[in-house]
Amino acid sequence: MTRRKEVFEPAEPGHVRIYACGVTPYAEAHIGHARPALLWSVIRKYLQWRGFRVTLVQNFTDVDDKIIQRARERGEDPLALAARYAEQYLDAMRRLGVEEADHYPRVSQHIREIVEMIRVLEQKGFAYAVDGDVFFDVTRFPDYGKLSGQRLEELMAGTRFETDERKRNPMDFALWKAAKPGEPSWDSPWGPGRPGWHIECSAMSLAYLGNGFDFHGGGMDLVFPHHENEIAQSEAYTGQPPFVRFWVHNGLVKMGAEKMSKSLGNVVGIDELLERHPAALIRFLLLNTHYRSPLEFSDQALAEARRGWQRLNGAFVELKAFLRERGADGAPEAEPDRAGLDEAGLRFLASVNETPARFDASMADDFNTPVAIAVLFDLARETNGFRQHLLRRARGVQRAELAVLQRALAVFERLGGWLLGILDERAAAGAGESAQLLGGVMELLLEVRQEARARKDWATADRIRDRLRELGIIVEDTPTGSRWKLAEDATAPGAANRGSGTDA
């Protein structure tokens, strides 16, 4: 509430309570929705990694003007339509690798709590009923405007739209709307009707998390009036501010210079994106910009992100393959034997060891995921360098050195894989029957090519590589054999597989 960064300690020791504004499910989910969902799932994992218990609640506003309108256009039941799109959203999130929240409360399931809250607000004199509608009287709440930095007088003066003349003040907002014919409605002390826009988040967050919970999230576009109104009605209701300790507002995803939004019709669906790109890449793109900054989405941005991501993910995939080839891709040994390490090994060990602390420091500073990713880039560079060092050295790889590499792999898996979800070995491997078949065929082809190379039959070896390149498959030779991957422009899910090759 200070509009600044502060040192965080949860209100309830060891337990962090979070409410993230979810979606109004009336159309296909787009990446603008993915950003906050991803952000909160990552924050939750980070806090869990730090040892906190986390309760994450994300609502579905399934009673709403747009849903009703859409349902009417299609001759469908509004709640059924909302339920369908909510499922679509959850499925898209799942495929993006976003873990489910602890609760997904829906407005339609919490009418009782909402009505009760409005009743108390009316009783306390913060709300008034007119012809079956109930409004919140903003003049009764002196702090109104504290979140968005606006003053009531200015808001009143700046009113440029027609207001309902039954309101006492232009800025008063609806808590309850009287039923209109054909709309879903519920009984209430003011007659049949449905909740206004802001009240559901107050009622449901208080029901699931209690007053004074730690974080409340949502897009920048919700600061005013949605969150401002939530504060007003919630603090008026409980009489014990603060309703929320920290507000976390994510920047919007833009298309070119404009906001991506359903009403502008310039959205990029998550489903559509996931058909063409690995989830890990999309996550990388989204997390490589700090959550508060706006993010311009475009094919060029995606292509550039892909180039960086491939080096990072490649370091991880290659490290894993390196260890697997030596039968050492299992759990790391307790402590690498320092006596078995040369200078480069000791330096690499030090880097590996300091990575978690550096990562932690980045995330602890306002969830700075771009800096956290930069820490992983550092580790990637050093891992590649150390592997190269080992291969160029005449001597074989020592046990202590494998132990350090194992430790590096564990760091990658924990922070880049589990926590951020931007590293994925399979991302790459492709999925499904055709990918498997392709893998088999490629193995055979690389075997034949390897035989040609052994004979120094460069013409044949190059022909195989060049023709595959034309087909969108890149072949790379390494000291330990050849590997292949799909080119960026290939349509199938990317691949990065190891061919058999001859092993060193």
Next chain:
RNA sequence: GGCGCAGUAGCCAAGGGGCUAAGGCGGGAGUCUGCAAAACUCCUAUUCGGCGGUUCGAGUCCGCCCUGCGCCUCCA
């Protein structure tokens, strides 16, 4: 009109009073290699939209201005 957010290298993007302004992409020069690619090494911002001010010291704080965006009506 009011309020809010942002403007950092060719591009993306951290940093929010004081070590040489992170990291990525792109570019340049090397190393390795049958070649190619990948990877690695080095280089690529005396300067942070503009002008003033505060301070021993300012991308960083304050004021004004310019530009872009968001909100004030449904939006993550």
